[in-house]
Amino acid sequence: MNTTIDRLPTRQQHRHSPPxxxxxxxxxxHAARAARHHADKVLTAWGIPPAVIDDxxxxxxxxxxxxxxxxxxxxxxxHLLVEGRQLVIAVTDACADSIEHTVPREDSADDHGRGLAIVRALACxxxxxxxxDGKRVWAQMELQAQAA
Known part of the structure; x- marks a missing residue:
């Protein structure tokens, strides 16, 4: 199956391709800071709602x-991609090890792994x-801000 996440764009956009x-x-x-700064500018320019940008x-x-x-x-x-009513966020790195899809136990003193729980809570x-040459970790988010 050739999903959006498998075929993220690698070259210039065409007139009718998704942002x-x-x-x-x-x-x-400084990678996280650079990524946040870039994404904030790009997503704002694309007209993504501020609440979605924050998440x-x-x-x-x-x-x-x-x-x-x-x-x-x-x-x-x-990689950032808007397709339909979803924002696809993907980070590709050179480490082939898969991520853990587990959430730490409530009583665990270990701080590691909580970030993926946050991602899971915010993404659909x-x-x-x-x-x-490694792995791609991705998240899809609805472009409509969720009502609180």
Whole structure:
């Protein structure tokens, strides 16, 4: 199956293609900040509702932080894509290890793994799959802000 997440755009957009953006993240120390700044500018320019942008920036921060913490063999990349009524956020890195899809126990003193629980809470779908030189962790978010 050739899903959007499998075929994220890698070259210039055409006039009728959905909005997309790609940002290489080579500076590990400042990658999360650079990704948030880039995404805020891009998503605002695309007219994404502010509440969705706020949640997307949290998701981006978590995914990029995980990629930079666990990738020692190369840089990461942030991909943003609007398709239909969903925003696809994907972070590709050079580490082939899959992510853990577990949430820490309530009584656990371990702080690791909580970021993916946050991503899971904010996204309507999320997952991970291998790509040629590593893995891609992705999240899909509804473009309509959820009523509180």
């Amino acid at each position: 997309s953006s790609h940002l290489p993240l080579s500076d590990v120390q 997307a920036l949290v998701v981006i921060s978590e995914l990029v932080t995980n990629a930079t913490l666990h990738t020692r063999s190369g840089p990461a990349e942030l 779908a999320f997952g991970c799959h291998r790509v040629a």
